[in-house]
Amino acid sequence: MGLDWLDLTFKIEHHFGITLQPSECGHVRTVGDLVAIIQTRIDAANREDVAANAFCQVQRVVRQVTNDPALNIQPDERVADRLDVPQRRALWKELESSLKQESNLEVLHLDDLELPRLLRHLLLINYLGILGFIIWLSVTYTGHYLFLGAIFLIAVIVISYRLLSPFRNTPPARWDTFGKLSLRLVSLTAATKHLELRDADEILTELRPLIVNTIGCKSELVTLDARFVETLGLN
Numbered sequence: 001m002g003l004d005w006l007d008l009t010f011k012i013e014h015h016f017g018i019t020l021q022p023s024e025c026g027h028v029r030t031v032g033d034l035v036a037i038i039q040t041r042i043d044a045a046n047r048e049d050v051a052a053n054a055f056c057q058v059q060r061v062v063r064q065v066t067n068d069p070a071l072n073i074q075p076d077e078r079v080a081d082r083l084d085v086p087q088r089r090a091l092w093k094e095l096e097s098s099l100k101q102e103s104n105l106e107v108l109h110l111d112d113l114e115l116p117r118l119l120r121h122l123l124l125i126n127y128l129g130i131l132g133f134i135i136w137l138s139v140t141y142t143g144h145y146l147f148l149g150a151i152f153l154i155a156v157i158v159i160s161y162r163l164l165s166p167f168r169n170t171p172p173a174r175w176d177t178f179g180k181l182s183l184r185l186v187s188l189t190a191a192t193k194h195l196e197l198r199d200a201d202e203i204l205t206e207l208r209p210l211i212v213n214t215i216g217c218k219s220e221l222v223t224l225d226a227r228f229v230e231t232l233g234l235n
């Protein structure tokens with residue numbers, strides 16, 4: 001399975017609030033296989049208090065990196081407001097490490113910490129300025145400058161990314177609070193959206209539009225027995 005499958009899995013993960021493991025995807029042959037995985041995640045969310053458990057895990061690691069066993073955090077509390085830069089970096093590192101050991105998951109990745117917003121804006125202005133200068137050179141003198149300038153701009157971006165790595169200390173917006181960070185952990189083993197779906201038929205009804213819009217197949221072909229490659233023409 002190729003790009004269509006990657007696009008579909010991305011949409012499914014976002015729509016149902018789950019994370020699909022590579023080993024699971026490797027065994028998906030029919031729509032029913034995929035529905036079964038989603039149903040397992042929804043059942044897990046409804047059966048266990050996974051959100052509370054995930055938040056407790058985050059709090060435990062926060063206490064570890066701050067060396068404060070009595071520290072209490074709140075779900076809506078911003079990570080950057082409570083932890084300093086070394087502690088944020090330690091939280092990201094220790095959270096991935098400890099949960100990989102406990103959960104034995106193949107995929108447990110937290111997006112890298114980002115540059116502060118002001119610095120990101122300054123970099124963007126700088127890149128746009130270089131791009132504008134390159135375009136001006138190519139229009140005023142010769143088009144050869146456009147190719148050379150593109151190489152130069154790419155080099156500037158790569159070098160600046162490496163040089164500014166020590167300044168990456170801000171959690172991504174979608175994980176900027178302890179509550180959001182906990183939900184990211186929940187998505188590894190359970191669903192965080194559409195928990196009201198009760199059986200395979202209801203899940204299929206919710207899943208069908210995602211498959212149709214991604215593959216471009218007819219809606220009536222998307223049944224539990226339909227094979228993604230042979231029946232639906234997934235590339």
